Amino acid sequence: MNKILVTGGKGFLGSHIVARLQQEGYQVRVLARPRPDAAPSSNGSYEVIAADIRDADAVEQAMRGMDAVIHLVSNFRKGGSDKEDAYAVNVEGSQNVLRAAHKHHVQRVVHCSTIGVHGTVLSIPANETTPFNPTDLYQETKLVAERLVWKFYEKTQLPITVIRPISLIGPHDTRMLKLFRMIQQGRFIMMGQGDAFFQPAYIDDVVDGFMLALTHPQAVGEAFIVGGEEYVPLRELVTMIAEELHVAPPKIRIPLEPMLIAASLCESVCVPLKIEPPLHRRRMSFFQNNRAFSVEKARKLLGFEPQYNLREALRATIRWYKEQNWL
Numbered sequence: 001m002n003k004i005l006v007t008g009g010k011g012f013l014g015s016h017i018v019a020r021l022q023q024e025g026y027q028v029r030v031l032a033r034p035r036p037d038a039a040p041s042s043n044g045s046y047e048v049i050a051a052d053i054r055d056a057d058a059v060e061q062a063m064r065g066m067d068a069v070i071h072l073v074s075n076f077r078k079g080g081s082d083k084e085d086a087y088a089v090n091v092e093g094s095q096n097v098l099r100a101a102h103k104h105h106v107q108r109v110v111h112c113s114t115i116g117v118h119g120t121v122l123s124i125p126a127n128e129t130t131p132f133n134p135t136d137l138y139q140e141t142k143l144v145a146e147r148l149v150w151k152f153y154e155k156t157q158l159p160i161t162v163i164r165p166i167s168l169i170g171p172h173d174t175r176m177l178k179l180f181r182m183i184q185q186g187r188f189i190m191m192g193q194g195d196a197f198f199q200p201a202y203i204d205d206v207v208d209g210f211m212l213a214l215t216h217p218q219a220v221g222e223a224f225i226v227g228g229e230e231y232v233p234l235r236e237l238v239t240m241i242a243e244e245l246h247v248a249p250p251k252i253r254i255p256l257e258p259m260l261i262a263a264s265l266c267e268s269v270c271v272p273l274k275i276e277p278p279l280h281r282r283r284m285s286f287f288q289n290n291r292a293f294s295v296e297k298a299r300k301l302l303g304f305e306p307q308y309n310l311r312e313a314l315r316a317t318i319r320w321y322k323e324q325n326w327l
């Protein structure tokens with residue numbers, strides 16, 4: 001197995017997976033959304049196919065000649081995205097990938113899901129058997145896509161593995177950067193008590209999980225949660241970040257409920273107008289949802305072993321942000 005298609009290979013996780021595949025000698029083709037500057041080309045080290053994941057023919061073309069596919073495309077955390085678009089990208093896009101992979105007899109499909117399919121976790125740590133409980137449109141569509149994957153697997157026996165990454169941090173991430181910046185600038189306000197658990201996973205650990213999913217014989221037909229192992233209450237996480245940034249830990253707290261109402265109102269006005277709401281419920285879920293997961297299944301079946309503890313992951317992320325002058 002040598003030729004790997006990575007859908008969403010220019011995104012945060014995708015860019016790291018592409019780099020690792022190249023380091024390990026794979027030949028990489030990336031499917032990236034068409035842009036004026038992204039005609040079918042090569043960036044010098046890998047081939048780029050400009051295609052929208054919703055375009056079944058284009059996905060089929062991109063799959064030609066490939067031995068395996070890692071499917072990452074998602075309209076991730078777009079608060080303003082409507083239901084139709086979320087389903088088209090996350091669900092129909094996945095269906096296009098599965099059909100094309102089946103048609104071209106690829107040897108492995110690694111489908112990227114999310115721990116978000118479990119929603120907020122009641123009994124911690126959760127694992128792959130924890131009931132699904134998506135709490136927003138993104139998680140809901142990721143779950144519909146994952147169910148589609150398993151139906152397809154039962155029907156075709158296409159060798160598929162599902163990875164559910166834990167929330168990622170690391171170089172090239174711009175989502176968690178906002179949290180680090182707010183803490184550094186003393187602008188972070190805790191909504192609620194900060195007692196929901198949070199479990200940031202360092203990007204390199206998650207990439208390790210994808211590499212095992214791509215190659216390990218025991219990975220086929222299984223879903224794996226991958227990431228770091230340490231989870232802490234959000235208030236402890238922000239204190240750790242403040243310590244690593246050498247600033248005072250955030251002190252201001254406000255009740256969560258009024259903010260939830262405000263977020264709901266913002267969404268009801270902005271989403272129909274296709275505007276990204278300044279406040280949306282998904283952002284609020286950051287303060288609400290318990291995220292605490294076990295990676296034992298991946299450890300036992302695949303030999304997965306996270307290399308970064310939480311403090312090391314935060315430190316490495318902060319170092320990179322500083323190198324970019326982002327902090």
Ligand SMILES: NC(=O)c1ccc[n+]([C@@H]2O[C@H](COP(=O)([O-])OP(=O)(O)OC[C@H]3O[C@@H](n4cnc5c(N)ncnc54)[C@H](OP(=O)(O)O)[C@@H]3O)[C@@H](O)[C@H]2O)c1
Nearest residue numbers: 008010011012013033052053072073074112114165167168
């Ligand atoms: N980051 C996390 O914490 C996390 C946690 C769990 C699971 N995941 C999953 O990991 C995967 C990658 O996430 P990420 O953090 O790397 O997000 P990302 O940086 O937003 O990457 C997603 C990629 O998908 C591309 N894309 C979106 N819509 C497309 C379309 N219609 N056609 C073709 N490409 C399209 C985006 O291209 P554009 O740049 O053109 O928009 C982007 O390159 C996703 O499946 C996500 O659900 C992420």
